[in-house]
Amino acid sequence: MLLGSVLIFVAGAIAWSSLQRLYTGTLISAPGIWAMLLALVALLAKEALFRYTMGVAKRVKSKLLEANAWHSRSDVLSTAVVLVALVGAQFGIGWLDAIAAVIVGLLVGKVGWDLLWESARELVDTALPEDAQQDMHQVALGVPGVEGVHDLRTRQSAGHVIVDLHVVVGARISVSEAHEIGNEVSRRLRRHYPALSDVTFHIDPEDDAGEGDPSRFPGLPLRPAVEQALAERWSSLSCWPHIVEYRLHYLDGKITVVVFVDEALETSVATRLPDRLAERASDLPWLGGVEAEKALD
Numbered sequence: 174m175l176l177g178s179v180l181i182f183v184a185g186a187i188a189w190s191s192l193q194r195l196y197t198g199t200l201i202s203a204p205g206i207w208a209m210l211l212a213l214v215a216l217l218a219k220e221a222l223f224r225y226t227m228g229v230a231k232r233v234k235s236k237l238l239e240a241n242a243w244h245s246r247s248d249v250l251s252t253a254v255v256l257v258a259l260v261g262a263q264f265g266i267g268w269l270d271a272i273a274a275v276i277v278g279l280l281v282g283k284v285g286w287d288l289l290w291e292s293a294r295e296l297v298d299t300a301l302p303e304d305a306q307q308d309m310h311q312v313a314l315g316v317p318g319v320e321g322v323h324d325l326r327t328r329q330s331a332g333h334v335i336v337d338l339h340v341v342v343g344a345r346i347s348v349s350e351a352h353e354i355g356n357e358v359s360r361r362l363r364r365h366y367p368a369l370s371d372v373t374f375h376i377d378p379e380d381d382a383g384e385g386d387p388s389r390f391p392g393l394p395l396r397p398a399v400e401q402a403l404a405e406r407w408s409s410l411s412c413w414p415h416i417v418e419y420r421l422h423y424l425d426g427k428i429t430v431v432v433f434v435d436e437a438l439e440t441s442v443a444t445r446l447p448d449r450l451a452e453r454a455s456d457l458p459w460l461g462g463v464e465a466e467k468a469l470d
């Protein structure tokens with residue numbers, strides 16, 4: 174960043190003074206040892222950056238980093254041109270010096286501008302192009318069990334690409350199955366984009382695109398509060414001792430309670446159970462429904 178600013182300043186000074194001399198016909202003074210030294214420092218720094226970045230790119234097999242490395246190498250070449258021109262101007266004579274100095278000024282300025290641009294770009298995270306994002310979307314949708322993908326966001330910074338996305342899965346599949354589907358989405362994205370350094374997936378049991386961060390809204394009661402509220406309403410019922418477990422589904426802003434009953438409960442009673450239980454708990458605003466299943470043990 175500093176080197177870039179200094180080079181632009183030097184370039185401006187060189188170009189301005191030589192243009193003045195070109196018009197007034199004054200004899201030009203040589204660019205001086207400092208300009209040459211600066212160009213040399215820039216050249217060595219860019220060459221070192223090229224070697225370092227290329228080494229990392231080869232090691233992690235990143236095409237993006239490799240492109241960055243070659244960009245540094247092209248800067249090395251233009252800086253070398255600057256250096257040669259500076260030396261030529263130092264030992265040359267007449268108006269040719271002025272022309273050379275203007276070219277030198279422009280070249281030094283370009284290197285400086287590139288340095289500034291590069292560091293500015295790396296300070297500000299940039300998203301991947303739209304077609305790459307569309308492609309990632311399709312890769313994620315191709316995983317079995319994925320019913321939808323939304324809020325896919327990418328950021329790239331200093332050769333690293335970071336992606337996060339929401340993956341919609343079946344509303345009632347298990348947590349571990351949903352997690353494995355998410356892992357497979359990550360694996361396939363990494364295979365398609367080796368430069369990916371970080372994939373974050375968010376599992377959705379239903380499509381919540383555009384609804385915003387759920388943590389900004391009041392939530393539903395968690396299991397301890399649910400169990401307590403249900404016990405208060407159901408413990409006096411004759412079927413209460415047969416209830417062995419609840420499975421809770423948090424969908425559509427409500428909780429559906431699946432009640433598992435033991436084998437001893439008669440099937441005729443069990444089939445009427447959901448209606449009876451739901452009626453007893455109808456005052457609970459968060460209750461979306463009651464279902465019953467026999468627990469096999």
Ligand SMILES: [Zn+2]
Binds near residue numbers: 324339340377380
């Ligand atoms: Zn979502």
